[in-house]
Amino acid sequence: MKNFIAKTIQDMxxxxxxxxxxxxxxxxxxxxxxxxxxxxxxPWHIREEAIYTLERRRTTYGANAGMxxxxxxxxxxxxxxxxxxxxxxxxxxxxxxSEDIDVAMRALLNPGDEVLLVEPCFVAYxxxxxxxxxxxVTIPTGAENGFRVTAADIEARLTPKTKAVLLSYPCNPTGxxxxxxxxxxxxxxxxxxxxxxxxxEIYSELTYxxxxxxxxxxxxxxxxxxxVINGFSKAFAMTGWRLGFVCGPADLIAAMVKIHQYVLxxxxxxxxYAGIEALRSGAPSVEAMRKEYDGxxxxxxxxxxxxxxxxxxxxxxFYLFPSIKQFxxxxxxxxxxxxxxARLAVVPGTAFGDSGEGHVRCCYAYSIDNIKEALSRxxxxxxxx
Amino acid sequence: MRKDILSLLERDxxxxxxxxxxxxxxxxxxxxxxxxxxxxxxxxxxxxxxxNRDRAGxxxxxxxxxxxxxxxxxxxxxxxxxxxxxxxxVRAVYLMSGGYDLAVLIEGKSIKDISxxxxxxxxxLDSILSTATHFVMKRYKDHGVMFDDADGGDERMIVSP
Numbered sequence: 001m002k003n004f005i006a007k008t009i010q011d012m013x014x015x016x017x018x019x020x021x022x023x024x025x026x027x028x029x030x031x032x033x034x035x036x037x038x039x040x041x042x043p044w045h046i047r048e049e050a051i052y053t054l055e056r057r058r059t060t061y062g063a064n065a066g067m068x069x070x071x072x073x074x075x076x077x078x079x080x081x082x083x084x085x086x087x088x089x090x091x092x093x094x095x096x097x098s099e100d101i102d103v104a105m106r107a108l109l110n111p112g113d114e115v116l117l118v119e120p121c122f123v124a125y126x127x128x129x130x131x132x133x134x135x136x137v138t139i140p141t142g143a144e145n146g147f148r149v150t151a152a153d154i155e156a157r158l159t160p161k162t163k164a165v166l167l168s169y170p171c172n173p174t175g176x177x178x179x180x181x182x183x184x185x186x187x188x189x190x191x192x193x194x195x196x197x198x199x200x201e202i203y204s205e206l207t208y209x210x211x212x213x214x215x216x217x218x219x220x221x222x223x224x225x226x227x228v229i230n231g232f233s234k235a236f237a238m239t240g241w242r243l244g245f246v247c248g249p250a251d252l253i254a255a256m257v258k259i260h261q262y263v264l265x266x267x268x269x270x271x272x273y274a275g276i277e278a279l280r281s282g283a284p285s286v287e288a289m290r291k292e293y294d295g296x297x298x299x300x301x302x303x304x305x306x307x308x309x310x311x312x313x314x315x316x317x318f319y320l321f322p323s324i325k326q327f328x329x330x331x332x333x334x335x336x337x338x339x340x341x342a343r344l345a346v347v348p349g350t351a352f353g354d355s356g357e358g359h360v361r362c363c364y365a366y367s368i369d370n371i372k373e374a375l376s377r378x379x380x381x382x383x384x385x
Numbered sequence: 386m387r388k389d390i391l392s393l394l395e396r397d398x399x400x401x402x403x404x405x406x407x408x409x410x411x412x413x414x415x416x417x418x419x420x421x422x423x424x425x426x427x428x429x430x431x432x433x434x435x436x437n438r439d440r441a442g443x444x445x446x447x448x449x450x451x452x453x454x455x456x457x458x459x460x461x462x463x464x465x466x467x468x469x470x471x472x473x474x475v476r477a478v479y480l481m482s483g484g485y486d487l488a489v490l491i492e493g494k495s496i497k498d499i500s501x502x503x504x505x506x507x508x509x510l511d512s513i514l515s516t517a518t519h520f521v522m523k524r525y526k527d528h529g530v531m532f533d534d535a536d537g538g539d540e541r542m543i544v545s546p
Contacts, residue, residue, distance in 0.1 A: 021543060
């Protein structure tokens with residue numbers, strides 16, 4: 001029988017995480033450090049606002065680009081990063097940062113256009129570039145560099161075909177951040193180039209160093225060429241609400257809204273009302289969760305190092321990305337055996353790109369008790385292999 | 386540092402100074418010394434467990450008694466509040482703003498126990514003008530902890546991107 005599936009999709013490998021999940025889901029007594037979302041429930045005042053929204057029968061479609069009220073709150077919120085956007089023309093509300101990536105690629109790319117991606121990175125970047133007809137050009141990073149991309153790494157890969165550079169700090173899966181000076185150097189390389197910077201800052205609230213998050217769009221001359229992606233999932237523990245946003249130059253946002261309106265019409269209206277409440281009065285909840293993650297981050301890092309596992313100190317998101325090279329197994333084999341022999345789920349680094357080989361992603365968005373149990377399983381496992 | 390240590394211990398008194406030090410990014414000795422100081426200064430007055438009494442199958446009763454009193458000269462409400470607080474069955478005494486003066490939280494084995502305390506001990510004290518006793522029928526949240534909390538579980542997928 002004829003294969004009806006499009007060539008692009010046939011050739012696209014399924015997510016490495018998906019495969020791993022399918023196995024883990026069938027097993028009993030599994031302890032996990034494999035999630036990519038907060039363990040906290042959405043703060044009650046935000047949930048309460050959504051309930052109220054339903055009670056008032058606000059269950060209709062909304063404006064394609066998102067409720068103006070929400071877009072105004074988003075513009076106001078972005079000013080904390082030194083960014084200034086016009087709510088009416090430079091902000092779009094989406095169904096999450098993943099949609100933003102997809103829509104940005106489709107809005108920008110002509111066949112054959114190149115997009116620079118820093119690996120290891122979020123699983124959806126490469127497929128989104130490919131589905132939009134673009135060519136992903138990966139820049140590997142490693143632990144020796146703290147998984148930071150440098151201006152030189154980027155410059156070396158720029159070609160006349162480079163349409164966009166996708167940056168994602170704080171980074172999923174490595175937890176890496178870029179310091180202001182490093183980001184400034186990257187901006188200096190990109191400023192005069194004819195290209196667009198896509199900056200996925202979904203973890204912007206979750207940094208643990210002394211300095212707060214810096215957006216590349218905040219440097220002179222960069223806002224004009226940068227699409228900033230953010231959302232509610234990580235900071236406000238709202239993953240299931242499917243609510244994100246994107247800010248950028250008006251012409252690019254208008255192009256993205258054009259795609260968004262045909263595909264999604266609008267983000268869920270109930271989530272949008274909840275989003276307004278989150279931005280207006282959610283800051284203390286965000287800070288309380290950030291503090292919790294920070295404690296767990298330090299706890300997990302110390303425990304990993306004490307059992308002799310090499311791990312660089314990640315200062316963002318809620319992941320550690322320890323090296324398992326000393327055990328002589330590939331990331332996949334290590335994770336498979338860890339799952340089957342110790343009933344502990346972590347994610348192989350290779351799920352996030354080839355340069356993730358030799359690493360595993362451990363999430364610390366779990367209670368301390370869960371982390372303790374997980375690490376004790378890990379300790380027993382590495383003593384046996 | 387004090388505030389952070391207290392907020393951790395208020396939720397989990399079983400944390401060791403070593404664990405607290407890691408969670409807060411401090412030195413263990415510094416944490417140990419700070420906790421000792423907090424105990425010495427009676428800022429930390431004791432350690433206990435949050436018990437869901439309904440689930441523990443306890444039949445003990447709790448009542449909140451609103452008490453109106455005549456303040457004594459030179460002592461205000463302190464003298465009478467301390468006297469009430471000395472009874473073992475009294476769990477808490479607060480001076481309140483509003484319609485009454487002291488809120489007294491009391492525990493007893495039965496209604497009889499509590500009635501006896503109110504009529505024979507409390508009302509018999511000088512300067513007590515009136516009392517109004519309210520029995521606790523069910524506890525939903527105590528010490529900041531929700532009992533039977535629907536938020537308690539982990540509904541997340543084992544692995545996600």
